[in-house]
Amino acid sequence: MADFDVVVIGSGPGGYVTAIRAAQLGMKTAIVERAELGGICLNWGCIPTKALLKSGEVYETLGHLADYGLKVEKASFDFGAVVQRSRKVSAQLNAGVAFLMKKHKIEVIAGTAKLEKGSPAPKVVVALTAGGSRTVQAKHVILATGARARTIPQVGMEPDGERVWTYREALVPKEAPKRLIVVGSGAIGIEFASFFRALGSEVTVIEALPRILPVEDEEVSKAAHKAFEKRGLKFRVGASVKKLTKSKSGVAIELEAGGKAETLEADVAIVAIGIVGNVEDMGLEALGVKIDRTHVVTDGHGGTGVPGLYAIGDVAGPPWLAHKASHEGVHCIEHIAGLKPSNLNAPIPGCTYSNPQIASVGLTEAQAKEQGIEVKVGRFPFKVNGKAIASGETEGFVKTVFDAKTGALIGAHMIGAEVTEMIQGYALAMTLEATEAELHATVYPHPTMSEAMHEASLDAFGKVLHI
Amino acid sequence: MPIDILMPALSPTMEEGTLAKWHVKKGDAVRSGDVIAEIETDKATMEVEAVDEGVVEEILVPEGTEGVKVNSLIARLSGEGETAAPAPKAEAPKAEAPKAEAAKPAPAPAAAPAPEKAAAFQAPRGPRIFASPLARRIAEQKGVDLAAIQGSGPHGRIIKADVEKAQPASPGASQAKAPAAPAPGAPAAAAAPRQVQSLEQMGIAPGSYDLIPLDGMRKTVARRMTDSFRDVPHFPLTIDLEIDGLLAARTKINAMLEKQGVKVSVNDMVIKAAAVALKQVPEANASYSPEGIAMHHHADVAMAVAVPGGLITPIIRSAELKGLAQIATEAKDLAERARNKKLKPEEFQGGTFSVSNLGMFGIKTFASIINEPQGCILSVGAGEKRPVVRGNELAIATVMSVTLTCDHRVVDGATGARWLTAFKALIEDPITMIV
Numbered sequence: 068m069a070d071f072d073v074v075v076i077g078s079g080p081g082g083y084v085t086a087i088r089a090a091q092l093g094m095k096t097a098i099v100e101r102a103e104l105g106g107i108c109l110n111w112g113c114i115p116t117k118a119l120l121k122s123g124e125v126y127e128t129l130g131h132l133a134d135y136g137l138k139v140e141k142a143s144f145d146f147g148a149v150v151q152r153s154r155k156v157s158a159q160l161n162a163g164v165a166f167l168m169k170k171h172k173i174e175v176i177a178g179t180a181k182l183e184k185g186s187p188a189p190k191v192v193v194a195l196t197a198g199g200s201r202t203v204q205a206k207h208v209i210l211a212t213g214a215r216a217r218t219i220p221q222v223g224m225e226p227d228g229e230r231v232w233t234y235r236e237a238l239v240p241k242e243a244p245k246r247l248i249v250v251g252s253g254a255i256g257i258e259f260a261s262f263f264r265a266l267g268s269e270v271t272v273i274e275a276l277p278r279i280l281p282v283e284d285e286e287v288s289k290a291a292h293k294a295f296e297k298r299g300l301k302f303r304v305g306a307s308v309k310k311l312t313k314s315k316s317g318v319a320i321e322l323e324a325g326g327k328a329e330t331l332e333a334d335v336a337i338v339a340i341g342i343v344g345n346v347e348d349m350g351l352e353a354l355g356v357k358i359d360r361t362h363v364v365t366d367g368h369g370g371t372g373v374p375g376l377y378a379i380g381d382v383a384g385p386p387w388l389a390h391k392a393s394h395e396g397v398h399c400i401e402h403i404a405g406l407k408p409s410n411l412n413a414p415i416p417g418c419t420y421s422n423p424q425i426a427s428v429g430l431t432e433a434q435a436k437e438q439g440i441e442v443k444v445g446r447f448p449f450k451v452n453g454k455a456i457a458s459g460e461t462e463g464f465v466k467t468v469f470d471a472k473t474g475a476l477i478g479a480h481m482i483g484a485e486v487t488e489m490i491q492g493y494a495l496a497m498t499l500e501a502t503e504a505e506l507h508a509t510v511y512p513h514p515t516m517s518e519a520m521h522e523a524s525l526d527a528f529g530k531v532l533h534i
Numbered sequence: 535m536p537i538d539i540l541m542p543a544l545s546p547t548m549e550e551g552t553l554a555k556w557h558v559k560k561g562d563a564v565r566s567g568d569v570i571a572e573i574e575t576d577k578a579t580m581e582v583e584a585v586d587e588g589v590v591e592e593i594l595v596p597e598g599t600e601g602v603k604v605n606s607l608i609a610r611l612s613g614e615g616e617t618a619a620p621a622p623k624a625e626a627p628k629a630e631a632p633k634a635e636a637a638k639p640a641p642a643p644a645a646a647p648a649p650e651k652a653a654a655f656q657a658p659r660g661p662r663i664f665a666s667p668l669a670r671r672i673a674e675q676k677g678v679d680l681a682a683i684q685g686s687g688p689h690g691r692i693i694k695a696d697v698e699k700a701q702p703a704s705p706g707a708s709q710a711k712a713p714a715a716p717a718p719g720a721p722a723a724a725a726a727p728r729q730v731q732s733l734e735q736m737g738i739a740p741g742s743y744d745l746i747p748l749d750g751m752r753k754t755v756a757r758r759m760t761d762s763f764r765d766v767p768h769f770p771l772t773i774d775l776e777i778d779g780l781l782a783a784r785t786k787i788n789a790m791l792e793k794q795g796v797k798v799s800v801n802d803m804v805i806k807a808a809a810v811a812l813k814q815v816p817e818a819n820a821s822y823s824p825e826g827i828a829m830h831h832h833a834d835v836a837m838a839v840a841v842p843g844g845l846i847t848p849i850i851r852s853a854e855l856k857g858l859a860q861i862a863t864e865a866k867d868l869a870e871r872a873r874n875k876k877l878k879p880e881e882f883q884g885g886t887f888s889v890s891n892l893g894m895f896g897i898k899t900f901a902s903i904i905n906e907p908q909g910c911i912l913s914v915g916a917g918e919k920r921p922v923v924r925g926n927e928l929a930i931a932t933v934m935s936v937t938l939t940c941d942h943r944v945v946d947g948a949t950g951a952r953w954l955t956a957f958k959a960l961i962e963d964p965i966t967m968i969v
Contacts, residue, residue, distance in 0.1 A: 409688070472675070473668060473671050473672055473675065474668075474671060475668045475671075475694075499666060499667070500666035500667060500668035500669060500693060500694050501666075501667050501668070502667045502668055502671055504667060505667050
């Protein structure tokens, strides 16, 4: 007899959302969590970084208040209070997840899960946090164990909590380092670089690929590079880290860029070079779960091939984003329930909460061309957008990529203030399979920065109005 | 406020007509839908219905007046109950304009519509098809009929993936299937396998034209005509007919039928003669199918009726067994209900032969496209006075040219010629029709 209909392992945005949906569908549900409810996202990722970045952004604004005709005497900050606020935000949301579990009568099992052969799904053996162990049998087990920072101990890129940090240490520093090196210019690296730079650190970002934010459209990367440099960030692109050496007083990083060697010194280094899936020590191999590098291989609905075992979110592969995990989780559980879930391969927007912000969805222009798609590209800069001018936030632009043959919107890329709040408009359009006709016909409110989205879609068809 | 009733156009190109009969007189109360008058062109008669309620205040054009210009004022209603509500549209442009209702996609037989009895009205609309904008566009580009696709999106919405899966039918498959699947209203797979270029690709600048979306009828016409013209090996045969005898007979017949209130048109006589000729040359009353040639027992003659937005082909069943009065009555009723979108599918699906008439436009000859699975379609031109040679003398006769388009898979040239010879004999000596 099964104890539960569904046991979800991991309570991040993939796991807890899946559990709620399962409970809504009338399934008796349990969730296993070895650390904090809400997972990395709420406690050590998306949310606390946004809290820090807000502090950084407000402080940065104080630096140019005169632009708005305002004055402030001697702006300063209390670094401890900034970090404390970020922790409080996480704590609040963590409590929120606990409430949601209770509300949906989802049993929370605190402990570390391992899987053993079972029927109709693998047995879940939990080493309880409080001591002892508990074995539960469910009809369906959903792995939502997430991922963690990738490290390379061989070259010294391993966190020690003092001189070398991952995102985790970087979220609770005692003080802002005077000199900081960030290795990796993806969203995580750029966000920390942005935050510490806003609070006055000297920051250098090292990127192995030829440009920063390498997954973004090239034009966006270029504009971001410029905008960050304007704020005092330094970059080394196309640079590979040969060695990271720690000393009492700091770190030294030996680089090689374009055949030239260089050594950078700093007080602290943050390692943000990607993530690895949490697939170890759970008995997955013994069950015959297929693992590709550090990620569980799944079918179109999260199935692992092992009866009753599914995987969703970061552990099931890229893109490593909270909203992708939630989407996959809901899809998976609705599929299990015999419903017809929404398209698993819906377009997934990606956001970087630096200053300026970056947001995108779908294909970059280069990706589209690689796929042999004939494209129509539109652009519109915020510097001629009324609301942006009024807000003093004229940096950045919107870029759209259309399939020239069908008129389908296949990609959108934005850099500028609050673009992370706007990208969903394009995601919605793509999900509804809009063509340029619908994007052109949509009425955008004036004055808003979103008007630039309208103009960028008009521009792709030679109909831009305000240039 | 009085309501003006204007001379209706029976076809988009009609300029004038005869006000044959008033069904109401001054002081009569009329309600929306009441037949108030009959309008006649050279070959067609149609009834005019009231759109508004009211009392006939004035009749401005007396019965029998010829050459009444379209849109000229023919009568006036006083808006009854106008104190209760504002009189509906004094400028009502067409007294007969009926409301279009959702209609089945019409069959689309002939290239040539017969404009008689066609009245201006709204284009028909099929049931709404839920499809994403991108799915619609790709379907259009691929020539895929959305009506034939099962949607896999939310609530059965057709999405891009569904259209991409649906392949336009290959020409071979469509040829093999065409005669076996005649149901004109049935959703079929795609029309053309070829990639249709966009207007822009063909050098028409965007913005330089207005685009009228394709409705169900237009799509059906496009698909069936494309299939037929591409897949049916067809050829035209033209012959001249002297119709003075026929016109004289018609005058006599109509005088005789006046009491019954029936009026026979030239087209009604063409239908009758065609039906009798089909009995005399049964090889022409046939359909090709891969299993064999279907020899039809009766001459079910379809007549092309133009309606704005397309055309439809109501059928006079077993026309060879019916008298002219009955054909005239049925034809009038069918055309009128075609116009009102009131035809039942069995009334426009499954004829064995078609007649299309463009004579009233002065068209001399034309060759219609085969209305699958029928073996032949007859295109009727204008009757006009022409010089003819009798013996060695030049004479004047009213001559009408007709063209028979034949499906060569079932009707060979000699068969078509024999049918035309039989048809000519019937038309030129109409008394033989009654045998």
